[in-house]
Amino acid sequence: MSEVERPPPRLPWDPPDNFKKRVPDGDNRERLVCDDCQFVLYQNPKIVAGSVVTWEDKILLARRAIEPRKGYWTLPAGYMEIGETAEQAAQREAIEEACATIEIDRLLAVYSIARIGQVQIMYRARLASPDIACGPESAEVGLFRWDEIPWENLAFPTVVWALAHFHQTRGISEFATFSNPTGDLARMWPPRKPAGV
Amino acid sequence: MSEVERPPPRLPWDPPDNFKKRVPDGDNRERLVCDDCQFVLYQNPKIVAGSVVTWEDKILLARRAIEPRKGYWTLPAGYMEIGETAEQAAQREAIEEACATIEIDRLLAVYSIARIGQVQIMYRARLASPDIACGPESAEVGLFRWDEIPWENLAFPTVVWALAHFHQTRGISEFATFSNPTGDLARMWPPRKPAGV
Ligand SMILES: [Zn+2]
Ligand SMILES: [Zn+2]
Numbered sequence: 001m002s003e004v005e006r007p008p009p010r011l012p013w014d015p016p017d018n019f020k021k022r023v024p025d026g027d028n029r030e031r032l033v034c035d036d037c038q039f040v041l042y043q044n045p046k047i048v049a050g051s052v053v054t055w056e057d058k059i060l061l062a063r064r065a066i067e068p069r070k071g072y073w074t075l076p077a078g079y080m081e082i083g084e085t086a087e088q089a090a091q092r093e094a095i096e097e098a099c100a101t102i103e104i105d106r107l108l109a110v111y112s113i114a115r116i117g118q119v120q121i122m123y124r125a126r127l128a129s130p131d132i133a134c135g136p137e138s139a140e141v142g143l144f145r146w147d148e149i150p151w152e153n154l155a156f157p158t159v160v161w162a163l164a165h166f167h168q169t170r171g172i173s174e175f176a177t178f179s180n181p182t183g184d185l186a187r188m189w190p191p192r193k194p195a196g197v
Numbered sequence: 198m199s200e201v202e203r204p205p206p207r208l209p210w211d212p213p214d215n216f217k218k219r220v221p222d223g224d225n226r227e228r229l230v231c232d233d234c235q236f237v238l239y240q241n242p243k244i245v246a247g248s249v250v251t252w253e254d255k256i257l258l259a260r261r262a263i264e265p266r267k268g269y270w271t272l273p274a275g276y277m278e279i280g281e282t283a284e285q286a287a288q289r290e291a292i293e294e295a296c297a298t299i300e301i302d303r304l305l306a307v308y309s310i311a312r313i314g315q316v317q318i319m320y321r322a323r324l325a326s327p328d329i330a331c332g333p334e335s336a337e338v339g340l341f342r343w344d345e346i347p348w349e350n351l352a353f354p355t356v357v358w359a360l361a362h363f364h365q366t367r368g369i370s371e372f373a374t375f376s377n378p379t380g381d382l383a384r385m386w387p388p389r390k391p392a393g394v
Pocket of ligand 2: 016231232233234235236
């Protein structure tokens, strides 16, 4: 509430000061260009791959051990790397964050978060076994029945979206992939239980 | 056939020589790090957004005026930018490449091309009007009936995939989004008409 606005610390992936905004030759929008060597730093949207993973009627959640939203619960998901498919990225993230081996069922949702240049590719998946444990980015992992989900302690609105969309597919094997919700579900900050789920 | 292998020309987005591969602190894989200022150049998979666009029973294709695959036919698609949704990126690319205003129907496919770090998000869409024209990256645009598609002159295997998957959804309003094909359709280099479509 009373948190003071301060400049964020410099992160290793923040471009250094020798990068200036200008439109490179043959392009039609501003990019970050190095003053010294003219290297153009194209900043593209990033892909997050993740999953809503179940074991019987329970859903896998992990409590974040890192910022942002440290201490809040999230679905296993993270940045896709070059050299893997979106499915492989979702499987790797489940291993890294919850030591969970998952079997992907099908594509649940593709969400665009335009403001921060992010696309989230979320799968519906099953645990291969109920053996789960914390990875380095998790403080706690758990399997939650629907009525046990800590809605107000979820990390991000997209976690609410994915859970609500997943819930609509229960017992359905073929369904159309969801995209950004509209209406009340579109406004899930701060996270809370959406109406009607 | 007899094309000589030569080093590709330096492109503005190729990292300069002061970037060296090493594992940054707190990371677990090699990245390109600037020797001078320790800036970490994270190279992430890139997102291509595009569409299979129809007008009545015809499909919109554009002949590429630029490399790679100059002179070959493709679907309107291109790199998504920060600040737009995947749907908006697909709409923008249709305008840029074919001066085509499109109405997106639904998500057709999500393809991962792991080797080159690319995810393609392809929509099924309709032309708002049959007015199409070349944009700067197209040498020709056209509307093709299914039996007129120039299969062997298509630019990329993913164009074949998207057309074949689109064909399976004709007359179907709700369908499960496709991902990378298996079997014969997975091997569409050089492009050709797949069996059974
Ligand atoms: Zn430089
Ligand atoms: Zn530097």
